[in-house]
Amino acid sequence: xxxxxxxxxxxxxxxxxxxxxxxxxxxxxxxxxxxxxxxxxxxxxxxxxxxxxxxxxxxxxxxxxxxxxxxxxxxxxxxxxxxxxxxxxxxxxxxxxxxxxxxxxxxxxxxxxxxxxxxxxxxxxxxxxxxxxxxxxxxxxxxxxxxxxxxxxxxxxxxxxxxxxxxxxxxxxxxxxxxxxxxxxxxxxxxxxxxxxxxxxxxxxxxxxxxxxxxxxxxxxxxxxxxxxxxxxxxxxxxxxxxxxxxxxxxxx
Amino acid sequence: xxxxxxxxxxxxxxxxxxxxxxxxxxxxxxxxxxxxxxxxxxxxxxxxxxxxxxxxxxxxxxxxxxxxxxxxxxxxxxxxxxxxxxxxxxxxxxxxxxxxxxxxxxxxxxxxxxxxxxxxxxxxxxxxxxxxxxxxxxxxxxxxxxxxxxxxxxxxxxxxxxxxxxxxxxxxxxxxxxxxxxxxxxxxxxxxxxxxxxxxxxxxxxxxxxxxxxxxxxxxxxxxxxxxxxxxxxxxxxxxxxxxxxxxxxxxx
DNA sequence: GAGTGGTCTAGACCACTGA
DNA sequence: CAGTGGTCTAGACCACTCG
Numbered sequence: 106x107x108x109x110x111x112x113x114x115x116x117x118x119x120x121x122x123x124x125x126x127x128x129x130x131x132x133x134x135x136x137x138x139x140x141x142x143x144x145x146x147x148x149x150x151x152x153x154x155x156x157x158x159x160x161x162x163x164x165x166x167x168x169x170x171x172x173x174x175x176x177x178x179x180x181x182x183x184x185x186x187x188x189x190x191x192x193x194x195x196x197x198x199x200x201x202x203x204x205x206x207x208x209x210x211x212x213x214x215x216x217x218x219x220x221x222x223x224x225x226x227x228x229x230x231x232x233x234x235x236x237x238x239x240x241x242x243x244x245x246x247x248x249x250x251x252x253x254x255x256x257x258x259x260x261x262x263x264x265x266x267x268x269x270x271x272x273x274x275x276x277x278x279x280x281x282x283x284x285x286x287x288x289x290x291x292x293x294x295x296x297x298x299x300x301x302x303x304x305x306x307x308x309x310x311x312x313x314x315x316x317x318x319x320x321x322x323x324x325x326x327x328x329x330x331x332x333x334x335x336x337x338x339x340x341x342x343x344x345x346x347x348x349x350x351x352x353x354x355x356x357x358x
Numbered sequence: 359x360x361x362x363x364x365x366x367x368x369x370x371x372x373x374x375x376x377x378x379x380x381x382x383x384x385x386x387x388x389x390x391x392x393x394x395x396x397x398x399x400x401x402x403x404x405x406x407x408x409x410x411x412x413x414x415x416x417x418x419x420x421x422x423x424x425x426x427x428x429x430x431x432x433x434x435x436x437x438x439x440x441x442x443x444x445x446x447x448x449x450x451x452x453x454x455x456x457x458x459x460x461x462x463x464x465x466x467x468x469x470x471x472x473x474x475x476x477x478x479x480x481x482x483x484x485x486x487x488x489x490x491x492x493x494x495x496x497x498x499x500x501x502x503x504x505x506x507x508x509x510x511x512x513x514x515x516x517x518x519x520x521x522x523x524x525x526x527x528x529x530x531x532x533x534x535x536x537x538x539x540x541x542x543x544x545x546x547x548x549x550x551x552x553x554x555x556x557x558x559x560x561x562x563x564x565x566x567x568x569x570x571x572x573x574x575x576x577x578x579x580x581x582x583x584x585x586x587x588x589x590x591x592x593x594x595x596x597x598x599x600x601x602x603x604x605x606x607x608x609x610x611x
Numbered sequence: 612g613a614g615t616g617g618t619c620t621a622g623a624c625c626a627c628t629g630a
Numbered sequence: 631c632a633g634t635g636g637t638c639t640a641g642a643c644c645a646c647t648c649g
Contacts, residue, residue, distance in 0.1 A: 124644095124645080126617080126618060126619090127618075127619070128618080128619085152633075152634060152635080153634080153635070154633090154634085162619080162620090163619065163620045163621070164620090164621090165618095165619065165620065165621085166618085166619060166620080168635085168636090169618085169619090171635095177611065178611060182634095182635065182636090183627090183628085183634085183635080184626065184627050184628080184634070184635045184636065185626075185627035185628035185629080185633080185634055185635065186627085186628060186629085186633095186634065186635080187628095187633090187634060187635075188634090188635080201610075202610050204608075204610075297611075298609065298610060298611040299609070299610040299611075300607070300608070300609055300610070301607070301608040301609070301610060302605040302606070302607060302608075303556060303578065303601075303605060303606040303607075303608065304578065304601035304605050304606070305558035305559070305576035305577050305578040305579075305599075305601050306558070306576055306601075307576050321574075323558035323559055323560050323576035323577070324558050324576070325556065325557065325558040325578070326558075329610075346558075348556075348557035348558050348559075352555040352556060352557050353555070353556040353557070354553070354554070354555060354556075355457075355553070355554040355555075355556065355608060356551065356552070356553055356554070357454075357455050357457075357551060357552040357553070357554060357582075358430065358431060358550075358551040358552075377625095377626080379636080379637060379638090380637075380638070381637080381638085405614075405615060405616080406615080406616070407614090407615090415638080415639090416638065416639045416640070417639090417640090418637095418638065418639065418640085419637085419638060419639080421616085421617090422637085422638090424616095435616065435617090436615085436616080436646090436647090437615070437616045437617065437645065437646050437647080438614080438615055438616065438645075438646035438647035438648080439614095439615065439616080439646085439647060439648085440614090440615060440616075441615090441616080
């Protein structure tokens, strides 16, 4: 048993710890196992019955915890098979974070071209966003994404040097598939969610050349902060999207 | 009872109706009552126990239906009080659909200025988006939103004429609060969710003047299709956002 | 204190998967 | 067929709100 269902009996402190339901505690325990690597991306986790026995709670409580984690895209349920750890390296989940769509609906071939990859002392703003100490090294990775061989996205990706030790341009270039799949399988860093800030900006000469547009062309600027477990920031990505023939899709609810 | 829990006994047709769980059927029934106006925005709906009796199912099943509808922002649960129909006319829910934030975090005063409001035959693209027949009339409403007295958003709002009979510029101008609150209380049209397409564009002379920027300034173009119950489109909104000192915030998960 | 939603349990049965 | 998640029920008790 994780803790009593009523952690605040008679002698509770006045501003004591907030009441936390059992299923929330189970969620925390499962998350811990995910973070520690006990169950890795793509793997099957124990069945609800097993977990209920392990945590000494009812199956219904485990179910509620897993339900919540499935809603957050941490786990994936498959009826008849079991529950799996979510992964970015999967055809169906591909491009979960890329909201760009082509006007004609046809996605076509997507290719990635690495422009540059270097390690350097993190600039102040980058360091602040990633929670680095001043002087810590960061990796700057610049790349272009092409849709049907037309450059559409220019990304400047900043990563904490500590977490991505052996990352090189070659390593990235030879990897097929989404970058987050690489991060996950090679460096054990799993992106959970992200926050983006969008703006319209004018293309400078460098961006204009790489995206093959005229300087001054309006581009969609997308600054993304990616977070892993416990909302720890692990990537700052500055993207410039050419929206001549593509749009950024969003759903409000 | 809505229907038997197992709607496919021995004599089911080979490609018969897909299996639909009870709580899903309850959801449909509750949604019907919302759409019909039996429970209006802001009102208290019957308690879970009452609904369970009404639909002849267990409280747990009603609970699951309401849980789902609360997730979709159709209902709002308040412990100890009851379950309420969601509404746009509420301080806390204000600006649920407006993702624009100020760089410095300070929202400040928001005011709206109506530029124009006219009824006309719907242009082809607008009619198509709203599902109108050719020749149907549409309302075009143009307005500017000012943050701390600075114009930041220029909206072109298109509405089906049939649904918004008495809508005039004066009516809009004198209304304090979000437009969706007005739609909901005056015309019985409730916005549920919306889909947006974002692009970066250059300001034309008209937009430049209304937003007080130089022609050619990059602006964030936001085309929004708003939907009510059953995903029926009821508004097409074309916005131009000045992102000099504001950004469009989005969360990916 | 009565009434509401929130949590937890135990047990039944259904739907799906794969050996 | 056994094992998995998915649905449904009934009942207990807790936390919150308001009169």
